Amino acid sequence: MSWIVLGSDGATSAQERATRSLYEQHARPLQGYVLQLLGGDHQRAEDVVQETLLRCWRNQQLVGGRGQDLRPWLFRVARNLVIDDYRLRSARPKEVDGTAWLEDVLADTDDVDRVLSSLVLVKAFQTLSPAHREVLYETYYTGRSTREVSRVLGIPPGTVKSRLYHAVRNLRQALGVPEAGVR
Known part of the structure; x- marks a missing residue:
């Protein structure tokens, strides 16, 4: 200068x-x-x-x-x-590069995406044992705590935790999602 x-x-x-x-x-x-x-x-x-x-x-x-x-x-x-x-x-509005529209398009989910995701999820659920499906349903779908799931299913809380861990792990494998920390 x-x-x-x-x-x-x-x-x-x-x-x-x-x-x-x-x-x-x-x-x-x-x-x-x-x-x-x-x-x-x-x-x-x-x-x-x-x-x-x-x-x-x-x-x-x-x-x-x-x-x-x-x-x-x-x-x-x-x-x-x-x-x-x-x-x-x-x-001023945020400046964006020329690819911002692509992120918006990919972020928008429509009915077709939801149906395809549901089909993939149903297929992955079918690979799980009934006990694992039951624990996943009670925990994630109904929103119950481990203690509540234990009472509903009549099994110890430790068994609920163990089944839940293995169910999520098997579901990830069925969906092709790598485990955390593994690349």
């Missing part, structure tokens, strides 16, 4: 020297401050610093030694630019 343009004879004006001094004194601390505000986004931080220094160059009297007391003004302008950018991004 270069701010100084030398004249054809290599000399710089007082305004150019003041601009160089502004950059040398304030750019690095301002960059660190803005970087913190933006959570480490270097590209956006650099843009904010450039805009802040440009506004200072346009609006402040740089020639005349005000260099050090400009810092609070610069930090306030930078902070306001970050806030304005945040508000602008919040007010």
